[in-house]
Amino acid sequence: MTKKALCVGINDYPFGEENDLQGCVNDANDWASLLKNHFDFTEVKQLLNADATKAKVITGIKDLLNGAKAGDILVFTNASHGTYLADTDGDEDKYDEAICPYDTDSNLLVDDELRNLFKNIPKDVRLSVISDSCHSGSVTRVMVNEYRRNRQLNPRVFGGKELSPDELRTARGKKEQHPESAMKEILLSGCKSNQTSADAYINNDYHGAMSYHAIKAITDANYNLTYAELQKRLVSLLEDENYDQVPQLEGNDEFKNSRIFT
Template sequence: MTRRALCIGINNYPGTQMDLAGCVNDANDWADELGARGFEVKRLLDAQATKAAMLAGMREVIGAAAAGDMVVITFSGHGTYVPDASGDERDGLDEGLCPYDLKTGGALLDDEIHAIFAARKGGVHLVLISDSCHSGTVTRAAPGGDDDADLPRPRFMPMAAWLPPERLPRAAAGKPAAASTGESPFARAVSRGGGDLLLSGCKEGPNNFSFDARIRGRPNGAFTHFALKALKTLPPTASYADWHAAVTPAALPSASYPQSPQIVGSAAARKRPVFG
């Protein structure tokens, strides 16, 4: 079995005034952990993580995998949503991941991610780890001032921060945008009957956020920090369900980081050994 991983971390979002601090550390932390477990790891950090590079990286890691291989993709950065152009979303919004060149290249949408993963060979197992928000509101996700730069910041990119005014939903013109009720952009890629798994830093739906944190002076995603901390305490035979239980409610949500990490996948997938 070949193990491959793609770890993406984006702090810098030019032109949005919505920069983060802990996402590159997240990507490096995941890459170090996975590398120590025998994965071939590729990293895309900040300016490397354009939309084109993210698409190419996902296609490469998925396309190289054969039956029985494992692929892990981690993403730390902003999540967002855009008006649905295809009419397949009940809430009228497509969920997306925010690449470095969001303002010029646009979001990486759930439809695009689904198409990449749907083309994989049979028997390839996916583990997707998302330390970002996939729904929210403009008011809750608005950045603070310079005096509270060290406070936790939601990893959610409001549409008004990057879309031109003519593309915003009518309700968003001068008002907070309606929140998405959809899934993580990775959720459609998970084959619930094929042993795939999604670990995400927060619940779906309005006002649920993954937080950019500063823990003992070091910027990190709260979910990434506590997930990796919990992983180091588990025996080698621990399952994904065991790992999830060691993170929540043991560490999250907390008073500082009110987020509830989620695990999505079949019962069989949850019982598989972590990265096994």
């Protein structure tokens, strides 16, 4: 059995400090440390800031999946901006979610591309995806206060089209085309599609609120809980801290009720 991970974190983007984040690199480092030190992952690669271009992230995911066989445990974590955008084929009735790599101005990584990468996972290979970015589609990236910032990127920054409320509802409805029961991977994400994920100042440093509290929940449980239990505890922790985000868990029921990272 092989245990491998790819952890991506992007704070610094090349299109102005006002669009930078502060906790994403810490998130990538924290997930990498957790997996190596407490779950015996033997190969953990990281892509941080300028190294996390779209091409390198795709190559990293392909390397993660390459040669995987039954019994292998794989993890992909991403902490960055996220956004919605209109489909590139010009169909105004369809929209894509996207994570924003370092070179977002020319290369968004859309959900369909990730789905295509994951669809050929061999049987009985377990892939966990942890996404601490935001696909809320809000038209502005709001500074809640100096200690909390949203991880949603205004599409205008990279020449994209902002979505109206009606268009956002269409975009969110697109997920229904991909039922959880058909997913080979499990996905833990930072918020509902109509919310934002926070980049927050916690315990004297910056972190993603979801990542920080997920790792806290795992540690408090002595590294022994299921994905469903993790999501339930995470929702409670964020609610207690007055974050306006509800982490989501997607995947088949068997995967949800299995022990994390095993």
